[in-house]
Amino acid sequence: MTIQKWFAVLVIALWGLPGPVAARTKTDALRGELLYSTHCIGCHNSQLHWRDRKAASNWASLKAEVERWQNTSGLGWREEDVTDVVHYLNNLYYRFPEPQADGASTAEATAPAHPR
Template sequence: MLTRKNKPGLVLFASILLGIASMSALADSDTNMTLGDAKTGAKLAQKYCMKCHNNSVYTRKAKKVHSYEGLVGRVKACSQQTGVSFSRKQLQDVTEYLNHHFYDFQQ
């Protein structure tokens, strides 16, 4: 059974996790590293995303995506239609590729 005694341990554990998370966030901005790898993303998009549309959907006049968050959501939703299960990293790579080459949103 959980007693009150266990609580400080849990809090400490949670703050260590938060510390690690914020440290890696800092490391990212320090080295100006992006979340995904656009090169890998390009290959993935080439392989899996051309089934229903080509790249012109990202540059059409009536674009549906207007923000980085919107792009993340759209990539996720579309990836579920490819029949392949994309990992978090792969989703980040594809998002990075699309943002870098077509959308250019601030993150």
């Protein structure tokens, strides 16, 4: 078999393997839960997230709230940390439409947060 055929077989074989995005999905959810339970649960309980006057009304406002509180607490989280916690909270409580993987977003996910 020639080098080109071996290369083609290798590319086809690797094509079906899960990539880094698929591999990080479960890790991201676990990291979000760990960060939230370590740094946030002391002041927040589930009532905060489902009460009538909750601050988050869409994906963007939920992310803004997580960002705001991690800054207030001086946690120094990276963008990935904030996003992991937002994913965790959204999956557990809110169920807001999430931005699409290609960077495009649904209209509700990118709508500005309601002013306080």
